[in-house]
Amino acid sequence: MKLSGREAVSYFSRPDPARAGLLIYGPDPMRVALKRQQVIKALIGENGEEEMRLTRLPASELRKDPAMLLDAAATQSFFPGPRVAFVEDATDGLTKTIAAALQDWREGDAQIIVTAGMLNARSSLRKLFEAHPSALAAAVYDDPPGRAEIEAMLTAAGLTRVDSGAMQDVIALSRVLDPGDFRQTLEKLSLYKVGDEKPVSSQDVLACTPASTEAALDDVLHCVAEGRDGDIAPVLRKLQAQGVQPVGLCIGATRHFRVLHAAAASGGDMTRVRPPVFGPRRDRMARQARHWGLGRLEQALQLLTDTDLQLRSAAKAPQMALMERALIRLAMLGKR
Secondary structure, three states: OEEOHHHHHHHHHOOOOOOOEEEEEOOOHHHHHHHHHHHHHHHHOOOOOOOOOEEEEEHHHHHHOOHHHHHHHHOOOOOOOOOEEEEEEEOHHHHHHHHHHHHHOOOOOOEEEEEEOOOOOOOHHHHHHHHOOOEEEEEOOOOOOOHHHHHHHHHHOOOOOEOHHHHHHHHHHHHHOOHHHHHHHHHHHHHHOOOOOOOEOHHHHHHHOOOOOOHHHHHHHHHHHOOOHHHHHHHHHHHHHOOOOHHHHHHHHHHHHHHHHHHHHOOOOHHHOOOOOOOHHHHHHHHHHHHHHHHHHHHHHHHHHHHHHHHHOOOOOOHHHHHHHHHHHHHHHHHO
């Protein structure tokens, strides 16, 4: 049977232990792995692996010895409780092996959990699980989690009281962070609130939000936006040594000033800009937006557009020198 997106979200948190198997597939290995971890934990509990109620079967090993899956499904553990036989990174080449195990499956055997990459509608592995009377197939796509799923993740992390502003911040975070980073952020937030009986606030979320992954690029952009023209050259040398290209630097600067422009257009309200900005960086950029104002930010964006055209033209002028000159001109403009 095939699970729809909403059905899959519900099933991942409350899987049926009487099912013979479940196939989880999708283009993003991290998202698939997170759902697989959620299902297995719900089936066998926190101590299932320690109690030898989880058998891991890499696809490469299973191809060499197809009987491994039959044995893993039927073999009883020393400890009582549900069991799982987990096949990782399966492909259509394992369809016959998995089909034989599902055919021999009996009540009380280990549930067969299989993960795979993206499978099209013609996939024999996908057809096997969708057509089997006691097995399920669920696709995991790159779409960000919905509100219901986020609320379930917060509850699982022990965060049952979240104010409306903090919820909006968490939802925004889910759209800009990778699934693994987002889950780690919720775990960090849960630890941060240990012993605190107050609802989760926006400040709590900001305190646990990961720092920018483009810290070095942020450094030079903050120099420009804050009019510190004397600090631009040393930071640029570091970026150049790290392999940052002038066109990429121009794109980053344009993105930064577009965010400032959007904030200035909304009266300095950084919560309304997209993509969202978090942590101390948000307060810093809010100050920059108020300082520049709409008029000068429009001039800055025009200057960056002209620079981008120069960098992409056939002109033979040194590109990093062009970019450095543009950034210094921007910093001087911000001083006026």
